Amino acid sequence: MSDDHEVMLWCGLALTAGLVAAPGLLTGGFPLLPLFLAVVGMACSAHRPSRRFVMEKTGEAFSGSRIRSLIIVFGAIMMIQILPVELALLMAGDVLAYVELVAAVSLIAGRARWPVVKARLVLSGQRAARMIWRPVARARRAVFHRRPGRPAAGDPDGPADAGTWAFA
Structure with a gap:
């Protein structure tokens, strides 16, 4: 994707978030999430390192199964911002049913794994137990046993035979 297309996408995000925040601002509220997205969109459209940083951190945050839950929560927050309270509560209950369904499917998949x-x-x-007990077994085997028939190092009498007697 070229740089101009990326800038246009970030400007579109900023404009959309600003339009979502406008009704809340006009009624005297302060919609934090849409305003935050508008500011991030404007910053990313103007500054390439900011764009790279936001894309990297967003990729880390939304990898795996967390993205489903975050998108559902994000949608519920956006709906609550622009809809009347009764309808927002109805929609939030519907979204919670979806979250419960996703949790059930995740539990079933976890049970299968x-x-x-x-x-x-x-x-x-078992590997950890082997790693712990292996040095103990080596230490027990490392006990020195002298075999008859082999001379000790520096023995002046030479090798000992099986039929040799020692007199003092």
Whole structure:
């Protein structure tokens, strides 16, 4: 995507957020989220390093399954900002039903993955136990046992035979 297209997209975000914030401002309120998005959109359309920073942090924040929940919450907040209270509460209840459905599906998927996670935990526990007990076993085997028939280092009498007697 060229630089001009990116600037136009950020300007569009700033303009849209400003239009969403306008009814709240006109009624005497202070819609924080739309105003925040408008300011971020204006900053990113004017400054390339800001644009890169916001895109990097947004990618980190919205990776994985968190994005579904955040989009649902974001939509509920935007609806509450522009709709009457009764309709906003009705919509928020509907959104909460969707959140509950997503949570149920996530729990079902997690339950299906549990045997794999359990097997991996057992395997890593066994590896950790082996790493802990291996040095202990080596220390026990490292006890020096002198075998008969081999001369000790620096023995002036030479090698000892099985039939040799020692007299003092």
